[in-house]
Amino acid sequence: MQEGINRLRQQSIANASLFIDGAWREAESGGRMDVISPIDGRIITTIADADRSDVDLAVAAARNAFKKGSWSKAAPAERRKVLLKLADLVESHALELAVLGVRDNGTEISMALKAEPASCAQTFRYYAEAIDKLYGEIAPTAPGILGLVHREPVGVVAAIVPWNFPMMIAAWKIAPALAAGNSVVLKPAEGASLTLLKLAELASRAGLPDGVLNVVTGRGAIAGEALGLSMDVDVLAFTGSGPVGRRLLEYSARSNLKRVYLELGGKSPNIVFADAPDLAKAAQVSMNGIFRNSGQVCVAGSRLLVEKSIHADFCAQLVALATDMRVGDPLDLRTQAGAVSSEAQLAKNLSHVESALAEGARLRGGGKRILQETGGFYMQPTVLEATPGMGIAREEVFGPVLTVIPFESEGEALQIANGTDYGLASAVWTGNLSRAHRMIRGLKAGVVHVNTYGGTDITVPLGGVKQSGNGHDKSLHAFEKYLDLKTAWIDLT
Template identity: 70%
Template sequence: MDGSYLTTLSGASVGDVDRAVASARATFDDGRWSRMAPAGRKKILHKIADRIEAEAVALAVLGVRDNGTEFNMALKAEPGSAAGTFRYYAEALDKVGGEIAPTAPDVLGLVHKAPVGVVGAIVPWNFPLMIGAWKLAPALAMGNSVVLKPAETASLSLLRLAQICADCGLPDGVLNVVTGSGAETGAALSMHMDVDVLTFTGSGGTGRRLLEASARSNLKRCYLELGGKSPNIVFADAPDLAKAAKVSAAGIFRNSGQVCVAGSRLLVQSDIHDEFVAMLQAEAQALRVGDPLDLNTQIGAVNSEDQLARNLSFMDTVGPEGGRIVTGGTRILAGTGGTYMAPTIVADVTRDATLFQQEVFGPVLSVTKFDTEEEALSLANATDFGLAAGVWTANLGRAHRMVAGIRTGVVHVNTYGGADNTVPLGGVGQSGNGHDKSLHALDKYVDLKTAWIQL
C-alpha cells in the first residue's frame, strides 16, 4: 500500500514441513476427524463459517494490508466467499454416499468413498482466503487432514483462519499451516513422501515443478489451477454495449488484474471495434486507483514491486509487435511508496503477440479485432490456456455455438465473473486440471474403494 513493512513471517524448513505432515498423518490415522460422524464435522464447519462472517471486516482488512486488493472487493471476495464455501461443504458432506453396484444376485458390490489422508494445499497471494477455503473446506469435509502453505506475500488471513478453525473445535493437528518460500517450504511439501494429494493454484512454471516433484517422490495426485489468458468476445449484436464495456472493464481491472479468470484478451467485432474501445477507454480512465483501504477506491495496489516490474515489462513488447497503447501502461502514484499501475488498454494486438499469448496477471487488456464468428472462435482458442471466456451476443444460437466451441472450463454469456459455489471452476490445456468449487471438488479428496462380497 505504501511500501512499508507490515510484519515478518517464519520460513518453514524441511524439518518444519516434516513435523506438520507427521501431525496431519497422526490425526488422520487416529480418526479424531477422519472417523468423526458426518454430523460432527458438519457442525464444526458451520461454526467456522459463522466465525468468518463475524470477523469479516477484520479479515478483509488483514488481507488488504497483505496484498493490496481494494477493500470493497476484498470484503465480498475473501471472508464473504470463504464463509459461503465452508457453509456449502458443511451442508454437502452428509449427502455424499457410496454406491451399490448392479452385480449378479449372489454378489454384493459396494463402492466406498474414503478420505485420501493428508492433503497438501498451496495457495496464491491474490485471493488467499477465498482460494484457501476452496481447498480447505472440501478436503476437511471429506475427513482429510491438511497441510496448508500460503503465499509468502499473503499469509496473514490464512494464519488467522487456522486459529479460527481451532477455536471452533477442529481437532488439533487436522489443519497445519507452514509459511515460507515456494523454493524451500513449497518444495518440501511437494516432495514429501507422506502427502497423498497436492492441490495448487498459481503459475504454470510452479505447476510443472510440482508435477516433477510428484514423479520424483510418491506419485501423489496433483490438481493444478494454472491461470489463463481468457478471451472476452464482443459481437456487434451484443444486447447492451454500455453494460458490456462496464462489465468487461471490471473483468480485467478489478484487483489490478490479479484474477485467474480475468478477461485479459478482448476480441471485438470490426463493426463496433472503434466505438467499443472508446467506451472501454472511458471506463478505464474513470476508475479510481489508490489506497485499497479507502472506501472510494475502485482499484487497489499491485501485490509487489516484483509483480509491478513484470507488468511494466510487457509494455516494452507493445511497439515492436505492432500494438498501440490506448491508455495507461505506466506506474502511477509513485509518491505514495505503493505499487500502483494505471488500468491499461493495448489495441491492434495480433495473435502472435506476447500480450495475446502470455498471462500478465496485471491490469493490462489486449484488444484484437475480428470479422466473423469463425474467426472469433479461432482467436479464442489460439493460446495454450483454457480457463475462462466471455461471449456477448443477442443471438442464442451463436451463444451456444461459442460455449461448445471455446476450449475453456468456464464460458460467461452476456456477463463476466460471479459464478458461485454451485458450479465448478477448472481449466483445460495449460490452465491445469481438476476443479475447485461445486460438488465436483469433493472428487479430489476421496479415494474409491470397492468391496466385492460373495453372498
C-alpha cells in the same frame, strides 16, 4: 464502515509463527521474512520462514491426526457442526480479516470484503452442509454378488495457494478436503499469509482437532518443494503459475506419485459481437473483468475480442471508462482498483507493456506506474490494441493490462480465442441464442460466460483445460479430489 476500516488500518500486526499440531511455533531455523504492504511499501510485520524440517513436522502432525481418527472417523454430522462454527467465526471477524488481507496484498477493500471472508464463510458452510449427503453405491452386479462402492478420505492433503485471493482460494481447497475427513497442510504465498494464519486460529476455536489443519509459511522454493517431495502427502492441490505447476508434477514423480491438481491461470478471451444486447453494459463489465484487483484474477478477461464493425466505438468507450477508474488506496471504500501485490509484480507488468509496444502494439490508455509518492505499487489500467500473434495477446500478464483484438466472423473469433495454450475462462456477448450455444460448444475453456463476465458461485465447478490445469475447485465435484473409491466385492452364495 470506513471508520472501522481506518481504525483497523492502524493496528499493529504481531510477528507470525507457524501453526502446527494446534500450536504456534517458530521455524526450526529461526528464519523470518518481512511482510511488505503494497499500499505504501512499508514492512508491516514478519512471518516465519519454514524449511523442510518444519514442513515434515506439519505433515507428520497431519498424518498422526488422520490416523488417530478424531476427525477422519468422526460422523459427518460432527464435522458439519465444526465447519459451520468456523464459517460463523469467519463472518464475525469479516472486517478484521478483510483489512488484514488488504494490508498484505493490496486488493481494494470493496472487493476483498466479498471475495475473501464472505466467500470463505460461504464455502465452508456449503461443504459442511454437503458432506452428510454423499452416499456410497451398490453396483448392479450378477445375482449372488453384492458390490459396494465406499468413499473414503485420501489422508493428508497439501494445499499451496496464491496471493491474489488467499482466503477464497484456500477455502475452495481445504473446505471440501476437511469436510471429507482429511487432514490438511496449507502453505500460503509469501505475500499473502496473514489471513490464513488467522483462519487456522479460528478453526481451532471452532473445535477442529489438533493436527487436522496446519499452516506453514515460507518460500515456495523451500517449503513448497518440501510438500511436493513429501512421501507422506497423498494429494497436492495448487493454484498458481504454470512453471511452478510443472515442478510440482515433477516432485510427484520423484516421490510417492501423489495426485496433483493444478489451476494455472489463463489468457481468457472476452468476445463482443455487434449484436450484443447492451454494448454499454458489455463495456462496463468488461472493464471490471480485467481491471478490478489490478488485473490479479486468474479468470480475468485479459483478451478482448471485438467485432470489427463496432471495434472503434467500443474501444473508445472502454478506454474512457478505464481512464475514469479510481485507482489508489485499497483501504478506501471509494477505490475501484487497489495496489499491485508487489514491486516485482509491478515491474513484470510494465515490462510486458514495453515488450508489446516494441512488437508493434498500440497503446490506447495507461501503461505507467502511478502514485509513486505513496511508496506503494500502483499502475494505470492499460489498454493495448494488438494482433493475435503478439506476445501480449498470448502470455498471461496477471496485471491491469487489456489486449484488444478485432475480428470479422464467428469462426475467426473462435480461432483467435482458442489460439493460446490456456483454457480457463471465456465470455461471449451476443443477442443470438444459437450463436451463444455454438460459442459455448466451440470455446476451449472450463468456464464460458454469456452476456456477463465473472459471474459465478460455489455451486458450479471451476477448472481449466489445456495448460490451465486439471481437476476442479468448487461445487460438489471438488470432493472427487479428496475422496478415494474402495470397492467391496461380496459373494453372498
